[in-house]
Amino acid sequence: MKYQSQSVSQLYFIGALGLFAGQILFGLIIGLQYVVGDFLFPAIPFNVARMVHTNLLIVWLLFGFMGAAYYLVPEESERELFSPLLAKLLFWIFLVAGALTILGYLLVPYATLAELTMNDLLPTMGREFLEQPTITKLGIVVVALGFLFNIAMTILTGRKTVVNIVMLTGLLGLAVFFLFSFYNPENLVMDKYWWWWTVHLWVEGVWELILGSILAFVLIKITGVDREIIEKWLYIIIAMALITGIIGTGHHYFWIGAPEYWQLLGSVFSALEPIPFFIMTVFAFNMVNKRRMDHPNKAATLWALGTATMAFLGAGVWGFLHTLSPINYYTHGSQITAAHGHMAFYGAYVMIVLTMISYAMPHIRFGKPANSNRAQVLEMWGFWLMTVSIVFITLFLTGAGILQIWLQRIAESPMSFMQTQDNLAFFYWAREGAGLIFFGGLMVYFYSFFAGGEPKEA
Amino acid sequence: MSEAFTKSMARNIYIGGSLFFFLLFLALTFDTMGAIPERSNAQNLTEDVAHGKKVWEDNGCIGCHTLLGEGAYFAPELGNVYTRFGNSKEAIVGFIKSRPAGGIPGRRSMPQFNLSDEDLNALAEFLKWSSEINTANWPPNVQG
Numbered sequence: 242m243k244y245q246s247q248s249v250s251q252l253y254f255i256g257a258l259g260l261f262a263g264q265i266l267f268g269l270i271i272g273l274q275y276v277v278g279d280f281l282f283p284a285i286p287f288n289v290a291r292m293v294h295t296n297l298l299i300v301w302l303l304f305g306f307m308g309a310a311y312y313l314v315p316e317e318s319e320r321e322l323f324s325p326l327l328a329k330l331l332f333w334i335f336l337v338a339g340a341l342t343i344l345g346y347l348l349v350p351y352a353t354l355a356e357l358t359m360n361d362l363l364p365t366m367g368r369e370f371l372e373q374p375t376i377t378k379l380g381i382v383v384v385a386l387g388f389l390f391n392i393a394m395t396i397l398t399g400r401k402t403v404v405n406i407v408m409l410t411g412l413l414g415l416a417v418f419f420l421f422s423f424y425n426p427e428n429l430v431m432d433k434y435w436w437w438w439t440v441h442l443w444v445e446g447v448w449e450l451i452l453g454s455i456l457a458f459v460l461i462k463i464t465g466v467d468r469e470i471i472e473k474w475l476y477i478i479i480a481m482a483l484i485t486g487i488i489g490t491g492h493h494y495f496w497i498g499a500p501e502y503w504q505l506l507g508s509v510f511s512a513l514e515p516i517p518f519f520i521m522t523v524f525a526f527n528m529v530n531k532r533r534m535d536h537p538n539k540a541a542t543l544w545a546l547g548t549a550t551m552a553f554l555g556a557g558v559w560g561f562l563h564t565l566s567p568i569n570y571y572t573h574g575s576q577i578t579a580a581h582g583h584m585a586f587y588g589a590y591v592m593i594v595l596t597m598i599s600y601a602m603p604h605i606r607f608g609k610p611a612n613s614n615r616a617q618v619l620e621m622w623g624f625w626l627m628t629v630s631i632v633f634i635t636l637f638l639t640g641a642g643i644l645q646i647w648l649q650r651i652a653e654s655p656m657s658f659m660q661t662q663d664n665l666a667f668f669y670w671a672r673e674g675a676g677l678i679f680f681g682g683l684m685v686y687f688y689s690f691f692a693g694g695e696p697k698e699a
Numbered sequence: 700m701s702e703a704f705t706k707s708m709a710r711n712i713y714i715g716g717s718l719f720f721f722l723l724f725l726a727l728t729f730d731t732m733g734a735i736p737e738r739s740n741a742q743n744l745t746e747d748v749a750h751g752k753k754v755w756e757d758n759g760c761i762g763c764h765t766l767l768g769e770g771a772y773f774a775p776e777l778g779n780v781y782t783r784f785g786n787s788k789e790a791i792v793g794f795i796k797s798r799p800a801g802g803i804p805g806r807r808s809m810p811q812f813n814l815s816d817e818d819l820n821a822l823a824e825f826l827k828w829s830s831e832i833n834t835a836n837w838p839p840n841v842q843g
Contacts, residue, residue, distance in 0.1 A: 278807030286810050287773050288762025351759035367756025369770055427749040429829055430739040469706060476709035483717035487724050496837035497767045500734045571839060574768030650839045657842055658775035
């Protein structure tokens with residue numbers, strides 16, 4: 242760790258990992274509710290537990306991105322963070338606001354929460370992923386602005402590199418596109434159209450800038466490859482991500498009442514969306530092959546290569562599977578979507594945060610570049626258990642999806658939704674099993690932080 | 700990567716490309732905004748329909764159901780529930796009203812939301828209006 246203030250990121254990483262555990266726990270609950278329908282009913286109905294599962298994911302990834310920025314930006318900018326105090330303050334504000342929101346979901350009916358938080362004044366609740374009370378959303382904006390200010394002041398008064406400028410652009414985009422979550426028109430089609438401006442332009446747009454810049458930073462550090470080369474790759478990756486991904490938003494506009502030209506535009510551009518992920522994979526493996534030093538943190542290298550590979554598979558391949566409109570006509574809103582969602586989020590965003598944590602934590606905790614051998618071996622066990630589990634979760638959900646589409650949408654006498662679901666029980670049980678192994682992998686990963694041993698020197 | 704392809708060329712593609720496609724996206728958005736009122740029958744979007752959307756949102760319905768294919772995949776698609784229930788608002792209201800508070804043992808159950816008659820009627824109006832949106836013939840059949 243080159244600058245003292247980089248250590249604030251530790252707070253964010255710990256917070257992120259805690260919420261990650263909560264996310265997986267609720268994932269197991271809703272996975273079980275798929276097959277044991279009355280599990281925890283009516284105390285924690287599915288819609289509430291799912292909200293907790295998805296909202297925790299979003300919040301912990303945001304914590305992870307912020308932590309990554311607080312670590313990366315001072316080092317790239319070659320100066321201390323503009324205000325470490327502000328960073329710590331915003332962490333606690335965000336954590337408390339997040340915890341209160343989750344407690345609100347769990348302790349009172351959602352309609353009561355809407356009433357208590359005066360949703361009527363500016364109704365923004367009740368839309369997928371944007372279920373947070375309006376007041377929480379305002380809190381997120383305040384935190385995001387304070388965070389951006391802190392990061393921007395550090396970069397603008399320090400050294401500007403491609404890595405930190407791309408990071409800043411991504412974070413700025415994150416804040417700007419979140420503002421569309423406050424726009425909730427009465428016309429459902431309009432609502433859906435603009436809802437994607439937050440959701441798609443986040444995950445298939447500006448978040449890819451954040452992902453790219455973190456990956457570039459870690460690769461510069463662990464391979465020793467010339468920054469000029471890595472920055473050129475970074476530009477190409479984010480160029481392709483935005484060139485394909487912006488009009489690629491159209492793949493969400495096929496069946497929601499938008500004009501039909503979106504079927505052609507959305508199909509063509511989103512079919513190209515795997516390209517940046519493919520380039521990212523080539524990039525990561527190339528840089529590691531051409532490394533000019535052997536970095537002792539093998540676990541971080543594994544995470545970096547894993548991110549590139551799994552992001553390509555999850556976001557790229559599994560996205561492509563159902564992105565062409567004639568195919569999407571049958572797959573839309575089925576378990577295929579769920580399969581893609583799980584591997585894409587894990588492969589791209591979960592793994593990039595864990596990559597950064599893996600790289601940064603030994604520096605923060607021990608002032609050394611790598612954990613002990615024992616800790617790294619455990620961490621890599623965590624990597625494989627979680628990654629293989631998510632592959633199986635994805636495969637089981639894909640199996641469920643294909644069967645679902647056949648029974649419910651293609652067969653000569655189509656079954657009802659609920660009848661179809663009964664026929665998918667085998668896949669749902671298998672998915673739950675894989676989920677349990679994922680949770681085990683997460684526990685091993687957590688344990689690796691306490692494994693002890695002598696941290697490694699360069 | 701070839702030396703002839705420089706970092707500044709890559710940067711220019713990034714800035715130029717994303718700017719161009721974002722502007723194109725804005726233009727398409729402008730066009731879409733003009734087309735949505737007709738495709739969604741905005742003239743039929745009454746106060747009841749708007750209120751129904753609010754009831755839909757305030758009760759977190761999207762956490763189990765899909766609506767035009769978006770949402771959770773735990774419970775049936777509702778974009779076409781009006782047609783599936785035989786073009787009957789009463790059937791929709793009746794279904795929601797009759798959910799047992801304790802659920803159905805062993806089965807996925809819809810909670811009893813204890814909605815007022817006014818809310819129920821508005822929700823049914825909203826689902827009826829939703830079923831009339833021009834969705835390019837999605838879903839493939841009445842099962843959703």
